[in-house]
Amino acid sequence: MQDTSVHSLVDYICNYLATALELPPDTLGPNSDLECLGIPSSVVMALVGELEDRLGMEIAPTAFFDAQDVLELAQGLVAERR
Amino acid sequence: MxxxxxxxxxxxxxxxxxxxxxxxxxxxxxxxxxxxxxxxxxxxxxxxxxxxxxxxxxxxxxxxxxxxxxxxxxxxxxxxxxxxxxxxxxxxxxxxxxxxxxxxxxxxxxxxxxxxxxxxxxxxxxxxxxxxxxxxxxxxxxxxxxxxxxxxxxxxxxxxxxxxxxxxNSPRPGLARCFGGLLSLLAAELLLHIIPPTIPSETFGSNLFANYPLADYLLLDYLGFLIGVCPWLALHYLGVAGAASLQIGLLGLLGFQVAERFQRPYLASDPADFWQRYNRYVTDWLKYHVFAPVAGSRLIRSAGGGQGSAWWAGVSAAFGLNGLLHVLCAGLLFGRLDIRPLVAFLAYALVLLAADLFKRLAPSPRKGVVPQTAASLATFHVVVAFGGYLLPAMGGL
Structure with a gap:
């Protein structure tokens, strides 16, 4: 069973985005501003798909655009899962 | 002029x-x-x-x-x-x-x-x-x-x-930004004086886009197209970016931090990156109010095809609506129905699809496949072709 705590989700999202955006692994953290990163919509959709598989639930892409930073996104997803 | x-x-x-x-x-x-x-x-x-x-x-x-x-x-x-x-x-x-x-x-x-x-x-x-x-x-x-x-x-x-x-927030240094906006306007005026009248025309004498080369673009070769179109794109960019700078500067003085509207768009590394840099406010609006609801809708998901299809549906809807909004603006400006803006935006959506497919099929990350400079240069041509086709429609030609 996948670890779906906020902490592990933050790590997963940061690693995923760092790989997709070709950034050094340590540049992203819980407080990384999602808007400032300028994430392409194709990456957003791919990440939504990965997170749906991981959490076993449907995720609206708007959740991604609503969140201020990685931590808020992870917290929102974990809260929705409950 | x-x-x-x-x-x-x-x-x-x-x-x-x-x-x-x-x-x-x-x-x-x-x-x-x-x-x-x-x-x-x-x-x-x-x-x-x-x-x-x-x-x-x-x-x-x-x-x-x-x-x-x-x-x-x-x-x-x-x-x-x-x-x-x-x-x-x-x-x-x-x-x-x-x-x-x-x-x-x-x-x-x-x-x-x-x-x-x-x-x-x-x-x-x-x-x-x-x-x-x-x-x-x-x-x-x-x-x-x-x-x-x-x-x-x-x-x-x-x-x-x-x-x-x-x-x-606390007031921010915005005065320099305001004057930067004015300088941008001044640069637009200077540019107006040096843009060559590639196709002098009495017909469009009172039109904003008088002498725009695409009035008769079939007569132009590649170099003529670039020389003719780029100054007009620069002129448009200086005008809108100048207004944005003034707005950001004034709001900074008032104590509001506002995201940048333009971030060196003509240096974009790929066609999708261009829209992360050009008029980001409208791009964000389309992402939030059109792309996300369409890509995440049950109707699209139930049709199957996974996240790739959902992304494509969302992108098509966002660019399609943007095209229709530009059709509306052109109609209000010139009193006629002109579907070229819709064609231009849908064509750009197709370019995004092609670029996405290319990235998926490429064996390694894009930096390893295509040197960054070449990618930026190719993107610049895509953007110039898009702008070159769109501007005459928005200028009433």
Whole structure:
């Protein structure tokens, strides 16, 4: 069973985005501003798909655009899962 | 030389600046009392300078003030439309139609030829802001101050969860930014003098895009196309980026940190990256209000095809709507139905699909496949071709 705590989700999202955006692994953290990163919509959709598989639930892409930073996104997803 | 273009830029600046001056004067959010006098005075001084640069007449200045009053009234109507009842009773396209009618169609009908272009350009942004304001669930009490701020003052048109409250930081250095905006306008005027009249034409003598090379683009070779189109794209960019700088600078002085609207778009590394850099406010609006709902809709998901198909559906919807909005603007400006903007935006969506497929099929990350400079150069050509096709339609040719 996948670890779906906020902490592990933050790590997963940061690693995923760092790989997709070709950034050094340590540049992203819980407080990384999602808007400032300028994430392409194709990456957003791919990440939504990965997170749906991981959490076993449907995720609206708007959740991604609503969140201020990685931590808020992870917290929102974990809260929705409950 | 089309002097109307400079007047349009100045009018554009005026329509974006006067609401900020009004907000600074009457809003309860000015930290220091002196700002209530100083900032409006500074706004008017900047505006007068822009008017002097462009040769704007007193009559046009008066028309601009009347147009501002109209938009102020319209923002109050938008304030009246907000609320759960409207959000639940009316489907989103109907609310968007109402906002477009109020901020775009009606003013375009009221304000005729001499100021029509800036009224349509600014009304486009205001309509999108008003839609966001009406459909987004509020997290704070909404007063007429908030409608003035979010519809007319704040240039970020996607009013979403993270920006539902008026958040003021300490005043920021914005004066240099304001003068940067004016310099941008000045550069646009200089450019107007050096753009070669590639195809002199009496027919388009009174048109903003007189001598635009694509009037007869089939006669042009590759170099002629680039030489002809690039200055016009630069001219357009200097005008809109100048207005954005002035707006960001003034809001900085007032204590509001606003995201950048343009971030060196012509250096984009791929066709999708261009829209992360060019007019980001509208891109974000389309992402939030069109792309995300369409890509995440049950209808699209139930059709199968996975996230790739959902992404493609969302992108098509966003670019399709953007194309239709540009068709509407061109129709209001020139009184005719011209579907070239729709074709241009849908073609760009196809380019994005092709670029996405290329990335998926490429054996390693794009930096390893195509050198960055070559990728930027290829993107530049895509953007120039897109702009070269779109601009004549938006200029009435």
């Amino acid at each position: 089309p002097p109307e273009l400079l007047t349009a830029f100045a009018f554009n600046l005026g329509l974006r600046t006067l609401p900020i001056a009004l907000f600074a004067a009457v809003g309860r959010h000015s930290r220091r009392r002196s700002y209530r006098v100083a900032l409006p005075a500074l706004s008017l001084a900047l505006l007068a300078t822009a008017g002097a640069i462009s040769g704007t007449t007193a009559e046009l200045g008066a028309t601009m003030a009347i147009a501002c009053l109209y938009f102020l009234g319209a923002s109050l109507v938008a304030h009246g439309l907000r609320g759960r009842r409207v959000r639940e009773a009316l489907p989103a396209p109907v609310i968007l139609g109402l906002c477009l009618s109020l901020f775009l169609v009606l003013p375009a009908w009221v304000f005729k030829r001499s100021v029509l272009v800036p009224v349509v350009v600014v009304g486009f942004d205001y309509a999108l802001s008003a839609y966001s304001y009406v459909v987004t669930k509020p997290e704070q009490e909404r007063t007429w101050h908030t409608s003035l701020f979010f519809v007319l003052v704040d240039p970020v048109v996607a009013y979403r969860k993270r920006s539902v409250a008026i958040q003021r």
